[in-house]
Amino acid sequence: MYDLVLRGGLIVDGSGEVPYVGDVAISGERIVAVGEVVGTGQREIDARGLMVTPGWVDIHTHYDGQITWDSRVTPSSTLGATTVVVGNCGVGFAPVRPQDHDTLIRLMEGVEDIPGAALHEGLSWKWESFGDYMDAVERLPHDIDVAVQVPHGALRVYVMGARGANRDPATPQENAAMRSLTAEAIRAGAIGFSTTRTMVHRTADGDLTPTVGAARAEMEAIAHGLADAGAGVFQWVSDFRDMDEEFTLVRDLTTISGRPLSFTMVQADVIPNQWRELSRRLDQAVADGLPLKAQVAGRPVGLMLGLQGSVHPFVSRPSYQAIAGLPLAEKVAALRDPELRRALIAEEPLPDHPFVNSLAGAYHKMFLIGDRVDYEPSPEDSIAAIAERQGVNPDELVYDALLADEGHAFLFFPMHNYTEGDLENVRQMITNPNTLAGLSDGGAHVGAICDVSLPTFMLTHWCRDRSRGPLLDLAETVRQQTLDTARAVGLDDRGLLAPGYLADVNLIDFDRLELGKPYMAYDLPTGARRLMQNAEGYVATIKSGQVIYADGKPTEALPGKLVRGHQRQPVAA
Numbered sequence: 001m002y003d004l005v006l007r008g009g010l011i012v013d014g015s016g017e018v019p020y021v022g023d024v025a026i027s028g029e030r031i032v033a034v035g036e037v038v039g040t041g042q043r044e045i046d047a048r049g050l051m052v053t054p055g056w057v058d059i060h061t062h063y064d065g066q067i068t069w070d071s072r073v074t075p076s077s078t079l080g081a082t083t084v085v086v087g088n089c090g091v092g093f094a095p096v097r098p099q100d101h102d103t104l105i106r107l108m109e110g111v112e113d114i115p116g117a118a119l120h121e122g123l124s125w126k127w128e129s130f131g132d133y134m135d136a137v138e139r140l141p142h143d144i145d146v147a148v149q150v151p152h153g154a155l156r157v158y159v160m161g162a163r164g165a166n167r168d169p170a171t172p173q174e175n176a177a178m179r180s181l182t183a184e185a186i187r188a189g190a191i192g193f194s195t196t197r198t199m200v201h202r203t204a205d206g207d208l209t210p211t212v213g214a215a216r217a218e219m220e221a222i223a224h225g226l227a228d229a230g231a232g233v234f235q236w237v238s239d240f241r242d243m244d245e246e247f248t249l250v251r252d253l254t255t256i257s258g259r260p261l262s263f264t265m266v267q268a269d270v271i272p273n274q275w276r277e278l279s280r281r282l283d284q285a286v287a288d289g290l291p292l293k294a295q296v297a298g299r300p301v302g303l304m305l306g307l308q309g310s311v312h313p314f315v316s317r318p319s320y321q322a323i324a325g326l327p328l329a330e331k332v333a334a335l336r337d338p339e340l341r342r343a344l345i346a347e348e349p350l351p352d353h354p355f356v357n358s359l360a361g362a363y364h365k366m367f368l369i370g371d372r373v374d375y376e377p378s379p380e381d382s383i384a385a386i387a388e389r390q391g392v393n394p395d396e397l398v399y400d401a402l403l404a405d406e407g408h409a410f411l412f413f414p415m416h417n418y419t420e421g422d423l424e425n426v427r428q429m430i431t432n433p434n435t436l437a438g439l440s441d442g443g444a445h446v447g448a449i450c451d452v453s454l455p456t457f458m459l460t461h462w463c464r465d466r467s468r469g470p471l472l473d474l475a476e477t478v479r480q481q482t483l484d485t486a487r488a489v490g491l492d493d494r495g496l497l498a499p500g501y502l503a504d505v506n507l508i509d510f511d512r513l514e515l516g517k518p519y520m521a522y523d524l525p526t527g528a529r530r531l532m533q534n535a536e537g538y539v540a541t542i543k544s545g546q547v548i549y550a551d552g553k554p555t556e557a558l559p560g561k562l563v564r565g566h567q568r569q570p571v572a573a
Helices: 098-112 114-121 130-139 154-160 171-190 216-229 244-258 275-287 328-335 340-348 354-360 385-389 396-405 424-430 454-465 474-480 483-488
Strands: 001-009 021-027 030-033 039-047 051-054 054-058 082-087 146-147 147-153 192-197 233-238 261-264 292-296 301-305 413-415 435-437 505-508 519-524 528-534 538-543 546-550
Touching: 001 340, 001 505, 051 098, 082 538, 098 114, 098 154, 114 396, 114 435, 130 171, 146 216, 147 154, 147 171, 154 171, 154 192, 171 192, 171 216, 192 216, 216 244, 244 261, 244 275, 275 292, 275 424, 292 301, 292 424, 328 340, 328 396, 340 396, 340 413, 396 413, 413 454, 424 435, 435 483
Parallel strands: 001 039, 001 051, 054 082, 082 146, 147 192, 192 233, 233 261, 261 292, 292 435
Antiparallel strands: 001 021, 021 030, 051 505, 301 413, 505 538, 519 528, 538 546
């Protein structure tokens, strides 16, 4: 007698091997049999006609605050994820001294576009050390498992105070302290350490993050901390502006720590071929025996431009500033005034919004959203192409599109990974054996980006629907976001449907699997906004043997835990 048996599904087990029809038997929180299961279950689910996969293991999220106040790690858990890793990009909330609470909030607000008011309201700050933070996370039950990383920004401010926030050089004594605290956190159960070195990441006040430009001596001290603990991974974000110097540093830190390191890799329009050079150097490093990977996204890093969100092309126009703070309905009413329309379209943007202004005229990369988002749209469907065919000012089309659906509509803007107007370069990135599926940024950029649905998109677009190029193999795509991501961060007890592994399972109606349009919800603390996205076709998501979502609806089960450190591969496997 088993606790649960899934009968007759198409098993895509996470190994990358050919799918087959069979059963999955679960007792407690573990899988105990896969294939033809003779015994019966206290509960049985008919999986005939359904695809059975491991739950997604998402290694790049930013739920650092949310997991301290909310038991549901949404929207990741509603989209098939059963494990998430937080603390990426060097930002987070521990270790921390009371006087630095606001500094870390402003850092997270600026880098990851999470409303500061929500963080002020939601964070209890019942911790100081990183171990205290993990204890606070562990006290709250969750729907899925959570693993945490030590964020460099918080660590630096904790050790150096205002000097750390101001990016002053660390002293040898401060480097030693960071080394010790890193090792202490890893021993307590942190799964790794993260940092950012990109000029793009800034605080809510526009300042560079504390870790940009951190000296080699500081980074080497932290690498030694990982070596001291004998565990953990390195997560790295960089512009790689000086490719030779930065990639040499990455190689050296991996050698010093003896631990795996993964870095972010995207195609940016201003440096469209950098990813090729990074790929070349990555492949060579792996050939040299270094445990390096690049985290890549399987679609454009896509901005949702809308009146409800953080970004749209008129944000920097002077006449818009006067109505920017109005409630949506009042804003829409004001924008329907023909005089304001003429004024806004004719105005020059204010110079103090460089990011908005950089995209405001990029009409060739703006796309209307129909019944669903087309994440690989044709250039001929862009605002620029439509405006040219109609002989109108592109701003007029943008203006009217933003007012659609009473101001609830969005335009899609593929910011990265779409320089050539298709996903061929992305296909090359994700099929490189030295890359990892990542960069969903779950919980972050809540006013502009909703890429948390990437694992679902990988199945629908790349394995079923793509019409502008080759499809990808289903079994390999499932492996990339289950077993590969799990093992990349040392979670060797999940990501595979095999005896002894955690019973983290998705039952999917593949024919019906479909992403809905992103929409704005106002359910963060203080009623703050966040972009959300739903999907049809997830018949059930099972975490540690318990059904946590059935047909997209949550159950009462909250079996998720804080995962402390490396998890061993099951003996039975």
